[in-house]
Amino acid sequence: LHVTQGDLEKEKRKLQNIFAHGTESICSLILGVRPRSVFPAVLNEIQERQQFLEDMASLGQEKDYIDIINTEISQVNVLSATIMFI
Numbered sequence: 001l002h003v004t005q006g007d008l009e010k011e012k013r014k015l016q017n018i019f020a021h022g023t024e025s026i027c028s029l030i031l032g033v034r035p036r037s038v039f040p041a042v043l044n045e046i047q048e049r050q051q052f053l054e055d056m057a058s059l060g061q062e063k064d065y066i067d068i069i070n071t072e073i074s075q076v077n078v079l080s081a082t083i084m085f086i
Helices: 005-021 026-030 035-058 062-084
Strands: none
Touching: 005 062, 035 062
């Protein structure tokens, strides 16, 4: 299974909606997705957020974003773990 950047953005929006509003089951989103195909995308999401925090720290603004970014990283980790068990 090949995941494109557009697919990732679509899934990111879906997940943001789910985490914000609880409108869709995570399991229904990820059925049929192979864990190995998703792992690079999950790793990339985490790395992007960590890099953002580093950038904000260098600007002295880390405290404004650290809780938000750590929550997002945690949510990505939960999704990754969920995918691995399907």
